Amino acid sequence: MGVDVATVTDEVEQEVSTGSLPVWDQVERLAQEAHARSHLHDEGVVADYIPVLAQADPSLFGVCVAEASGPVHAVGDAAVEFSVQSISKAFVYALVCEEHGHEVVRDRVGVNNTGLSFNSVIAVELNDGHPMNPMVNAGALATTALVPGASFAEKWEHVRTGLSRFAGRQLELDGVVYRSESATNTRNKAIARLLQSYGRIELDPLEVVDVYTRQCALRVSARDLAVMGATLADGGVNPVTGERVVSGQVCRDTLAVLAATGMYERSGEWLFEIGLPAKSGVSGGIVAVAPGKGAIGTFSPPLDPAGNSVRGRLATAYLSRALGLNVFASSAQPSAQRGADEAGRGA
Numbered sequence: 001m002g003v004d005v006a007t008v009t010d011e012v013e014q015e016v017s018t019g020s021l022p023v024w025d026q027v028e029r030l031a032q033e034a035h036a037r038s039h040l041h042d043e044g045v046v047a048d049y050i051p052v053l054a055q056a057d058p059s060l061f062g063v064c065v066a067e068a069s070g071p072v073h074a075v076g077d078a079a080v081e082f083s084v085q086s087i088s089k090a091f092v093y094a095l096v097c098e099e100h101g102h103e104v105v106r107d108r109v110g111v112n113n114t115g116l117s118f119n120s121v122i123a124v125e126l127n128d129g130h131p132m133n134p135m136v137n138a139g140a141l142a143t144t145a146l147v148p149g150a151s152f153a154e155k156w157e158h159v160r161t162g163l164s165r166f167a168g169r170q171l172e173l174d175g176v177v178y179r180s181e182s183a184t185n186t187r188n189k190a191i192a193r194l195l196q197s198y199g200r201i202e203l204d205p206l207e208v209v210d211v212y213t214r215q216c217a218l219r220v221s222a223r224d225l226a227v228m229g230a231t232l233a234d235g236g237v238n239p240v241t242g243e244r245v246v247s248g249q250v251c252r253d254t255l256a257v258l259a260a261t262g263m264y265e266r267s268g269e270w271l272f273e274i275g276l277p278a279k280s281g282v283s284g285g286i287v288a289v290a291p292g293k294g295a296i297g298t299f300s301p302p303l304d305p306a307g308n309s310v311r312g313r314l315a316t317a318y319l320s321r322a323l324g325l326n327v328f329a330s331s332a333q334p335s336a337q338r339g340a341d342e343a344g345r346g347a
Contacts, residue, residue: 018292021067021323028073030322034315035063035075044302044310047282052180056082056284056301063315065323066226067294068234078222082299083177085281086135088163088215089143090262091228093134094254095162096146098246102253108200109134109142135261135279141192144212145201152207159215166228168240171218178217185213222299225287229295239294255289259327266306274317275326286312290325 021027039061048054062078097105134143149155164171192205201208220228231238232255235248246254258277263270270278276296278288284301286309296319298312320326 018290019324021069021293024071027065027067027071027323030319031063031065031073031075034318034322035061037318038063038300038311038314039076041311041314042302044304046284046301047303047307050177050181050184050282052177053083053283053301058300058302060284061300061311062222062298063319064221064223064226064297065294065319066223066230066239066297068230068239068292069294070239072223072226072240074223074226077299078226078297080299081174081219081221082283082285082301083174083216083281084163084171084218084220084225084285085216085283086140087220087225087279087281087285087287088159088218089135089140090232090254090258090279090287091163091166092140092147092159092215093143093257094166094232094246094250095159096143097250097253099148100146102249105134105143105146105253108146109139134257135264137188138191138195141188141205141208141212142195142200144215145203145208147211152204152211156211156214159211160218162245163215163218163228165238165241165243165245166231167220167224168227168238168243169224171220171224173214174217174219178214181213181217182210185209188212220285222285222297225285225297225299226295227297229287229289229297233289233291233293233295251291255291258289263306263308266308271328274313274320275328276316276320277327278316280308280312282307284309284312286316288316288320288325290320290323291327293323293325296320296325 046054046056046058060077060080062076062080064078065073134140147155147158149158188209192209195201196205227240231245232251236246236251237244255277258279261267262279276288276290280286284299286298288296296316298315300309300311302310304310
């Protein structure tokens with residue numbers, strides 16, 4: 001496999017290079033434009049494989065941009081609460097990385113895309129029981145099993161309080177969603193038992209599934225998602241509360257995993273078109289993060305065939321381009337600056 005990159009770079013002082021967002025009024029205007037443009041689309045269908053989610057109002061649509069420097073721009077139904085679902089995977093992963101460190105979590109959970117569906121059993125078998133990454137259900141269950149706590153009640157509280165610190169407010173469990181998911185999550189129970197058989201989960205697999213189901217049923221809003229994402233964008237410091245939630249390295253690791261696997265088998269397409277680490281949830285939420293700049297949170301229940309919110313994807317794509325958020329975008333250096341740089345290097 002060659003030399004481990006981490007062993008070569010451990011002693012190098014990390015430098016970061018990020019740009020800045022436009023002025024407040026411009027961000028506000030563009031957030032409103034993203035909402036207005038995307039609101040015109042009524043494609044997609046509301047998820048129904050979790051019965052209670054089928055009751056969601058398809059007309060709801062909220063957009064929020066949270067800047068790493070603190071300002072928050074909320075438009076439409078950005079305060080409406082919904083269950084966080086799979087988006088929780090990203091933030092629980094960050095909490096576990098903070099607790100156990102880069103190497104342990106990478107080796108135990110993995111960072112590579114499976115190329116298969118988020119709830120694939122075959123992916124586990126094909127990889128000798130390795131869950132591969134924390135954004136698919138197998139990896140998320142392995143990650144939740146690593147949450148600190150002497151009991152499962154303590155593990156659940158660690159998750160709830162940790163995600164609340166990301167959001168900057170106390171998040172609460174949606175009991176209706178939790179009970180609905182608990183009655184239909186037989187596939188997750190099967191995956192957890194399979195991981196146990198491979199030694200990837202050493203605890204009671206059904207209790208692990210219960211904690212995971214609870215974390216997915218936490219209530220958030222598009223504003224919460226934007227603030228949570230902006231905490232990852234701000235090196236682990238919540239830009240609204242000023243509290244450090246996780247380290248800068250944990251943010252880097254989490255965003256790298258999101259870029260590679262956050263949108264499942266469509267992650268490559270998402271990066272190609274939008275260029276931001278992101279995570280979606282079946283209830284219609286999306287969070288997308290621009291390191292050093294901020295994050296976008298959206299909510300709209302109708303989903304495309306890939307399971308992503310139709311309006312949320314459109315709004316995020318618009319804001320990525322309009323605000324200059326695409327992490328792969330660049331522009332040529334001005335000729336005068338280029339000449340000065342070459343002179344400084346002795347060219």
